[in-house]
Amino acid sequence: MTRRIRVLPDRLANQIAAGEVVERPASVVKELVENALDAGATRVTISLRNGGKTEIRVADDGSGMGREDAVLSLDRHATSKIVEEKDLAAIRTLGFRGEALPSIAAVSRLNVETSDGRGEGTRLRVTGGSLLAVEECARRRGTTVTVRTLFFNVPARAKFLRSAAAETRAVSEVVTVLALANPRVGFTLESNDRRILELGPDSELRARLADIWDREMAEEYTPVSFSRARTALSGLIQRPHAATPGSRRTYLFVNGRPFTDRSVLRAAERGYTTTVAQGIRPSLFLFLEVPDGEVDVNVHPAKAEVRFRDRKAVEAVVEEGVRRALGDVDSTPTIGARAPEVAAGAPAGSKAPSRAYGTGTGAAGEAQGSAPAGSRVAESQMSFFMAGAPADDGPGGERSMEAPLAAEHAAPPLMWQLHRRYILSETRSGLIIVDQHAAHERILYEELMAAFDRGGKPGQRLLFPLTIRLSPAEFGTVEELSGILARAGFEIEPFGGRSVIVHAVPDPHPYFDAERSLREMISELTHGSALVDAARNQHQRLCLSFACKAAIKAGQALSREEMAELFDRLFATELPYHDVHGRPTVIQLSLQELDNRFRRSG
Amino acid sequence: MKFTITRDNLRKGLAAVAGSVPTRTTLPVLSNLLLEADGDGVRISGTDLDTGVSVRVPGEVEEEGAITAPAKKLQEIARELPSHPVEVSTRGEIVSLHCGKSRFRLNGLPRDEFPDFPTVDFSQRWSLDGGQLRTLISRVSFAVSTEETRPILNGVLWQIGDGEMRMVATNGHRLAKMSQPLESANGAGEAELIVHPRALNQVTKLFDEGDRIEVARSENHLVFRGEDVNIFTRLIEGPYPNYEQVIPRDNDKILVADREALNAAVRRMAIVASDQTHRVRLAMSGSTLKFSVQTPDLGEASEEMSVDYDGDALEIGFNANYLLEVLRYIPADEVRLSFKAPERAAILEPVGSAAGEGGATTAGAPDFLCLVMPLRLMD
Ligand SMILES: Nc1ncnc2c1ncn2[C@@H]1O[C@H](COP(=O)(O)OP(=O)(O)OP(=O)(O)O)[C@@H](O)[C@H]1O
Ligand SMILES: [Mg+2]
Numbered sequence: 001m002t003r004r005i006r007v008l009p010d011r012l013a014n015q016i017a018a019g020e021v022v023e024r025p026a027s028v029v030k031e032l033v034e035n036a037l038d039a040g041a042t043r044v045t046i047s048l049r050n051g052g053k054t055e056i057r058v059a060d061d062g063s064g065m066g067r068e069d070a071v072l073s074l075d076r077h078a079t080s081k082i083v084e085e086k087d088l089a090a091i092r093t094l095g096f097r098g099e100a101l102p103s104i105a106a107v108s109r110l111n112v113e114t115s116d117g118r119g120e121g122t123r124l125r126v127t128g129g130s131l132l133a134v135e136e137c138a139r140r141r142g143t144t145v146t147v148r149t150l151f152f153n154v155p156a157r158a159k160f161l162r163s164a165a166a167e168t169r170a171v172s173e174v175v176t177v178l179a180l181a182n183p184r185v186g187f188t189l190e191s192n193d194r195r196i197l198e199l200g201p202d203s204e205l206r207a208r209l210a211d212i213w214d215r216e217m218a219e220e221y222t223p224v225s226f227s228r229a230r231t232a233l234s235g236l237i238q239r240p241h242a243a244t245p246g247s248r249r250t251y252l253f254v255n256g257r258p259f260t261d262r263s264v265l266r267a268a269e270r271g272y273t274t275t276v277a278q279g280i281r282p283s284l285f286l287f288l289e290v291p292d293g294e295v296d297v298n299v300h301p302a303k304a305e306v307r308f309r310d311r312k313a314v315e316a317v318v319e320e321g322v323r324r325a326l327g328d329v330d331s332t333p334t335i336g337a338r339a340p341e342v343a344a345g346a347p348a349g350s351k352a353p354s355r356a357y358g359t360g361t362g363a364a365g366e367a368q369g370s371a372p373a374g375s376r377v378a379e380s381q382m383s384f385f386m387a388g389a390p391a392d393d394g395p396g397g398e399r400s401m402e403a404p405l406a407a408e409h410a411a412p413p414l415m416w417q418l419h420r421r422y423i424l425s426e427t428r429s430g431l432i433i434v435d436q437h438a439a440h441e442r443i444l445y446e447e448l449m450a451a452f453d454r455g456g457k458p459g460q461r462l463l464f465p466l467t468i469r470l471s472p473a474e475f476g477t478v479e480e481l482s483g484i485l486a487r488a489g490f491e492i493e494p495f496g497g498r499s500v501i502v503h504a505v506p507d508p509h510p511y512f513d514a515e516r517s518l519r520e521m522i523s524e525l526t527h528g529s530a531l532v533d534a535a536r537n538q539h540q541r542l543c544l545s546f547a548c549k550a551a552i553k554a555g556q557a558l559s560r561e562e563m564a565e566l567f568d569r570l571f572a573t574e575l576p577y578h579d580v581h582g583r584p585t586v587i588q589l590s591l592q593e594l595d596n597r598f599r600r601s602g
Numbered sequence: 603m604k605f606t607i608t609r610d611n612l613r614k615g616l617a618a619v620a621g622s623v624p625t626r627t628t629l630p631v632l633s634n635l636l637l638e639a640d641g642d643g644v645r646i647s648g649t650d651l652d653t654g655v656s657v658r659v660p661g662e663v664e665e666e667g668a669i670t671a672p673a674k675k676l677q678e679i680a681r682e683l684p685s686h687p688v689e690v691s692t693r694g695e696i697v698s699l700h701c702g703k704s705r706f707r708l709n710g711l712p713r714d715e716f717p718d719f720p721t722v723d724f725s726q727r728w729s730l731d732g733g734q735l736r737t738l739i740s741r742v743s744f745a746v747s748t749e750e751t752r753p754i755l756n757g758v759l760w761q762i763g764d765g766e767m768r769m770v771a772t773n774g775h776r777l778a779k780m781s782q783p784l785e786s787a788n789g790a791g792e793a794e795l796i797v798h799p800r801a802l803n804q805v806t807k808l809f810d811e812g813d814r815i816e817v818a819r820s821e822n823h824l825v826f827r828g829e830d831v832n833i834f835t836r837l838i839e840g841p842y843p844n845y846e847q848v849i850p851r852d853n854d855k856i857l858v859a860d861r862e863a864l865n866a867a868v869r870r871m872a873i874v875a876s877d878q879t880h881r882v883r884l885a886m887s888g889s890t891l892k893f894s895v896q897t898p899d900l901g902e903a904s905e906e907m908s909v910d911y912d913g914d915a916l917e918i919g920f921n922a923n924y925l926l927e928v929l930r931y932i933p934a935d936e937v938r939l940s941f942k943a944p945e946r947a948a949i950l951e952p953v954g955s956a957a958g959e960g961g962a963t964t965a966g967a968p969d970f971l972c973l974v975m976p977l978r979l980m981d
Binding site: 504511568569 | 748749750751752772774775776777843845848877878879881898899919921945946947973975976977978979
């Protein structure tokens, strides 16, 4: 028998490997820029000719290579980045396979000039994988790799390349991703001698966003900073009110490495639940840091995906981190300039976002110090309203009661009701405007959700039970939901035909119109709406509908005490700055903005 | 128009009508007061169209006439004037005030722009005791509803019958009812009126214990007439819900306790009650009443007190605010609570009469009753 299996010659093997690593100019740029970043470059310059089809050049000021290393770098599986198997688990560099340079070299005319800053530099010339020359050259520390006539020897591949403009766009996206992951590194991208991206070194994430897109876009984002069990999340996420149904930007990084992952994105979207309307997809720039061994980066040929050892835990951190960020005052819209940032929008390690408002008028003076649930403690900082009060007052989660007790409490902070619709209050950095209806929606939603977790909420029995006639479909809804309705405080009983009799109702505020609210709820739950159709289960569906229908209406005059109570309860919620429709509950107007407008420097 | 009035009479008149001037109005003339000089005095009137007050104060009228002038400015001026007679005169729509060496000229509006008070025929009228009326109002009107889609419950039901008059108010969660005896065959016969508490407040403000108040009605209005004061109000259209039917007759579990002690205990419990439901739990058995509250995320509290209790053991929940309100208005030092079941209305009534309370029936305890509907207990 003749032997049919043969080991491929290196050149052919490299060409085949190139098929996986090198698809188009953008993938060449990705590999070369990653190498530059791995070499510790502080500036990377990428130049294209004809969308990279004619020439790609990547120059860096990184560590460079000595002559021997430079020659070796062209061999398959030659890498300086890992030595043994266990290194793979702790990989912090973008490269680790030792495949990129030989693969690129196999399908192009490659020129490498490099110097490690000691003595002469080295120039290598390679064509179609054959090393043609190794020469001395003069060069500062760093490396310049030039790739000409990509796929000159693989015409089948060359055919698949798109227009120069399309290839340039793809390159620019690759550079954008790596530039976002490395805001401290300067990037320049030129195409046919035209500069299309210029990003200065020593930047941080928000400034980088502003440089890549524009300042206004960058201002739409609020910082995320959360960690649990050595998994840390940081980055910037779009404020809910700025998010639109159109296209969005999502960038995920783990340990500095870009990756794509639908379920991580979905976890982030879960964090947005109730703060954005259905169909709205906010933009995200999320950076995960996980301990060595927690992420496997070697699962995808182009390294586009990773595998987490404990994916659930990572998703939980992402969801929770996003949610906390949305619980922060910084996630609210402002009129004009924002007050100087409390928690700077930088990835990694910045201090936890600060929670702001809460009047603490509950029983001010007596300082009950009633310790509300864990999450509440850190959240309501009563000092917020006292102008000039120290920023870091201790927790003061105090409570207030409606009349008649409220009447005896110490005077609440100054609040004004505007047009029986908005509540305005002075804060340490300016003023806030609260939409009374939106705020009360958030309160009722979270309070009822929490009540459901504990089995439900008592209903106030009625002296004069309500009789309500329903359509057949509505009657069906009430029958189907009677258990949940009862736990929400509505005690409803069939009353012959399609009528029901209501014996008990919730008593959320003194202006509550139980009959109208219940009718509207039943109708909404029967016929659906954008709001309730976004719910994940019947409980949430009911809570959303109840919040919307039962909340204090615009037009309702409120007393000082009622406004103070509204504030206290709002700022005891998890997401006080967002109603349940994707609208803000609070808008800030900073003193700085007022100073700007009154042209007062100061 | 021209008249002279003492500063104090001017102040008194202005103060009486102050509460009837709306703070916000789309009809500018309503922020003015109507001044009418005739005979031996001046009549000052203000209204927000739904209620109105007019008061007559003595003055020396030199030239009869009428004008309207801005209420707030008149009051502020009267407050600052020295203790001298004030001469008020008009030229066209200008009102001049002259007091000592001070002079003021205010822009007024002509008299005919001011709405007419409704005319009510007083040949059919009730003649009532100011003290009795004040007692009813002050004990009952707190219970009206603040929710504005059922205007009937925003009003106080006032029933005038043969030998008795009664007021009732409720928001559907709790109810207050009180009666006072009337000399039989009093004036205009029996009636059921639904009156806005704003008007009733004016009555308590402007009439005193010993005053005789004549009351008459037209189709839509009610007028309270005293010696110098008239109050009119637009009646709320009924019918009022049948409250008699919801007052339980068979509450057989009876608890008697000291009102102040109950009140204090509920107030303490309310501190830890949920700020959503304000729920406190009452458990009665033997001769103990045990209060308790549990609020997730906050904590709990409980308190025991020994009471007079006659009935099977019972647990029932209430909104602490409703209990406190009702306890505040019960006109006696001891209160009797009666219950049937955890989902049924509780009755609170005074036992004996509180010190200094007028209008008690001969039996001792005033005819006063409150209902409070429970909060369902879920666990
Ligand atoms: N710009 C550069 N500066 C300094 N050293 C470089 C540069 N580019 C490549 N090298 C060296 O050449 C080696 C081979 O690079 P190559 O990209 O082929 O493999 P890798 O980066 O190790 O792994 P991968 O195939 O995953 O990218 C690297 O390990 C590195 O030591
Ligand atoms: Mg590499």
